[in-house]
Amino acid sequence: MKDFALIGAAGYIAPQHMKAIKETGNTLVAALDKHDSVGIVDQYFPDTDFFVEFEIFDRHIDLLKRKGKKVDYISITSPNYLHDSHIRFALRSGAHTICEKPLVLNPWNIDGLLTIEKESESRIYNILQLRLHPDIITLKERIQNELLINSKKKYEIDLTYLTSRGHWYFTSWKGNISKSGGIATNIGIHFYDMLIWIFGNVMESYVHVNKGDTAAGYLKLEHAQVCWFLSINHEYIPDEIKKSGDRTYRSIEVEGQELEFSAGLTDLHTLSYQHILEGQGFGLEDARKSIQLVYDIRESSITEQDEHTHPFVTKILS
Numbered sequence: 001m002k003d004f005a006l007i008g009a010a011g012y013i014a015p016q017h018m019k020a021i022k023e024t025g026n027t028l029v030a031a032l033d034k035h036d037s038v039g040i041v042d043q044y045f046p047d048t049d050f051f052v053e054f055e056i057f058d059r060h061i062d063l064l065k066r067k068g069k070k071v072d073y074i075s076i077t078s079p080n081y082l083h084d085s086h087i088r089f090a091l092r093s094g095a096h097t098i099c100e101k102p103l104v105l106n107p108w109n110i111d112g113l114l115t116i117e118k119e120s121e122s123r124i125y126n127i128l129q130l131r132l133h134p135d136i137i138t139l140k141e142r143i144q145n146e147l148l149i150n151s152k153k154k155y156e157i158d159l160t161y162l163t164s165r166g167h168w169y170f171t172s173w174k175g176n177i178s179k180s181g182g183i184a185t186n187i188g189i190h191f192y193d194m195l196i197w198i199f200g201n202v203m204e205s206y207v208h209v210n211k212g213d214t215a216a217g218y219l220k221l222e223h224a225q226v227c228w229f230l231s232i233n234h235e236y237i238p239d240e241i242k243k244s245g246d247r248t249y250r251s252i253e254v255e256g257q258e259l260e261f262s263a264g265l266t267d268l269h270t271l272s273y274q275h276i277l278e279g280q281g282f283g284l285e286d287a288r289k290s291i292q293l294v295y296d297i298r299e300s301s302i303t304e305q306d307e308h309t310h311p312f313v314t315k316i317l318s
Contacts, residue, residue: 001025001026002026002027002072002073003027003029003064003069003070003071003072003073004021004026004028004029004071004072004073004075005029005030005031005032005057005061005071005073005074005095006018006021006028006031006032006074006076006077007032007033007057007074007075007076007077007086007089008032008033008076008077008086009031009032009038009041009077010033010035010036010037010038011033011077011078011079013077013100014033014038014040015040015043017075017098017100017269018040018041018043018044018045019044019269020270020272020273021045021075021273022044022045023270023273024270024274024277026073027045028041028044028045028048029049029064029069029071030048030049030051030057030060030061030064030071031048031049031050031051032050032051032052032057033052033078034052035052036050036052058089061074061095062093065094070093070094070095071095072095072096073095073096073097073098074086074090074093074095074096074097074098075098075099076090076097076099076100077100079173079174079180080102080105080173080179080180080181080185080186081173081179081180081181083099083100083102083103083104084104084109084112084113087099087103087104087113088113088116090122091116091117091120091122091124092120094122095122096122096124096125096276097122097123097124097125098125098127098272098273098281099124099125099126099127100127101127101128101189101190101193101287101290102181102185102189102290102294103124103126103284103287104287104291105181105185105295106291106295107288107291107292107295109291110284110285110287110288110291113284114284117284123281123283125276125281125282126281126282126283126284126286126287127269127272127282128190128193128272128282128286128287129190129269129271130194130261130268131193131194131197131282132268132272132275133265133268135259135260135261136194136198139198139254139259143155143198143199143223147223153223154223154224154225155199155223155224155225156224156225156254156255156256157195157199157224157225157226157227157253158226158227158228158251158252158253158310159226159227159228159229159230159251159252160228160229160249160250160251160252160310161187161188161191161229161230161231161249161250162229162230162231162232162234162236162237162248162249162250163187163232163247163248163250164232164233164234164237164247165213165232169232170212174186175212177212177298181294181295182210182215182297182298183210183213183214183215183232184210184215184230184294184297184298185294187230187232188228188230188294189290189291189294191228191252192219192290192293192294193287193289193290195219195221195224196221196289196290196293198224199221199222199223199224200221200222200223200224201221201222201289202219202220202221202292202293202296203220203221204218204219205218205219205220205296205297205300206219206300206303206308207297207300207301207302207303208302208303208305208309208310208313209302209313209316209317210297210302213231213232213233214229214230214231214232214233214236214316215229215231215297216228216229216230216309216312216313217297217300217303217310218303218308218309218310219293225308227309227310227311228310229312229313231312234247236312236315236316237249305317
């Protein structure tokens with residue numbers, strides 16, 4: 001049994017980490033969040049020591065270490081812009097760290113963390129759970145086999161992801177691009193990571209829309225051309241989806257065929273933890289390419305619409 005601590009216990013994704021810690025047979029000994037709405041902890045680890053001030057949490061982790069009860073892993077589900085600092089704290093505390101995506105906001109942050117990781121005896125792991133989804137693994141294997149036959153093949157991919165968010169979004173840190181990285185980082189990075197993992201490195205990237213609630217563009221990967229559209233604006237969700245009462249619409253088409261991977265999504269954090277505990281987790285270099293891409297999208301100028309523009313762009317701009 002390993003001892004875990006958790007930074008960001010009141011966050012949206014934190015319960016998935018608590019569940020993963022419990023389901024892998026480990027325990028959560030300490031948790032931190034400046035917000036105290038963390039009753040969900042009782043469902044998993046009612047004896048966890050909880051802190052609302054980082055300084056006191058820091059002291060507690062240090063005391064455990066000095067008593068020979070060093071925390072083995074520190075899981076990080078805090079706001080995106082704090083990940084780099086919290087990872088550094090975990091390594092200084094002698095713990096491995098498991099961090100939600102995006103690992104960091106800027107590609108040069110990875111270089112800094114690599115230096116610190118080499119100086120420590122701890123490892124930094126990133127949650128890249130879509131790489132562990134059975135249907136996505138099957139797709140990757142299929143693509144690899146097809147590319148053995150035709151190494152020059154370019155796949156046509158359409159990525160559309162809309163997940164409605166209310167007015168709170170723009171009041172929270174998520175609506176602040178300097179803290180969240182913007183829409184492409186916040187809700188798109190796991191899709192970008194998956195596509196790069198399957199279809200190869202980014203060769204070109206163009207951005208057609210990049211505003212507070214929506215981003216869209218075109219990617220040329222080694223073996224794919226990707227039109228993508230991401231938004232949190234409920235108005236852009238197709239009418240037939242709205243009528244059903246759903247507030248999320250996700251579609252990934254590969255060569256006109258829908259990639260369906262909804263089944264099994266809820267268990268991927270537990271699978272990620274198992275993977276890490278077995279010594280097979282995804283590290284800093286695994287995260288680099290998608291971090292570089294979302295940074296480039298954030299910094300890109302807007303390109304005029306062309307034949308590669310996602311059809312939703314025309315609809316929302318008309």
